[in-house]
Amino acid sequence: MTLTDEQILDRIANVCVEALKVTRERVTRESRFKEDLGADSLDTIVLLMALEQEFKRPITDDEAGGLHSVNDAISLVKTMQAPVA
Numbered sequence: 001m002t003l004t005d006e007q008i009l010d011r012i013a014n015v016c017v018e019a020l021k022v023t024r025e026r027v028t029r030e031s032r033f034k035e036d037l038g039a040d041s042l043d044t045i046v047l048l049m050a051l052e053q054e055f056k057r058p059i060t061d062d063e064a065g066g067l068h069s070v071n072d073a074i075s076l077v078k079t080m081q082a083p084v085a
Contacts, residue, residue, distance in 0.1 A: 008077045011054055012070055018052040019043065032069045055080060 002017050003011075006032040013027040020037050039047060051073065052059050059067075067073055 002081055003077070005074060005078075009070065010076050012073050014052050014078070015047065015050045016070070019047045020035070027070060029074065030069065033067070035038045 009029060013024055016027045016037060017021060020043055022037050025082055026037060030079055031037055033044060033047065048059055048064055048067070055077055059076070063076055067076065
């Protein structure tokens with residue numbers, strides 16, 4: 001089953017609320033993990049592990065390096081669920 005952008009956003013927001021201890025209202029598509037949600041380097045690792053668990057797929061170091069915002073995470077999940085040609 002392919003998730004919609006809104007379903008992906010909702011799941012990522014839930015992960016952010018748990019991992020970063022922020023309110024749901026603070027998590028939007030434009031939210032940046034460090035600048036807007038206050039994630040430090042340890043928080044970022046916890047967040048990555050939680051996203052891996054939520055979406056049942058490891059996130060590579062290259063992919064992790066490109067995750068700066070919720071929108072980046074949505075894009076990554078969309079590519080993770082795309083069919084392999």
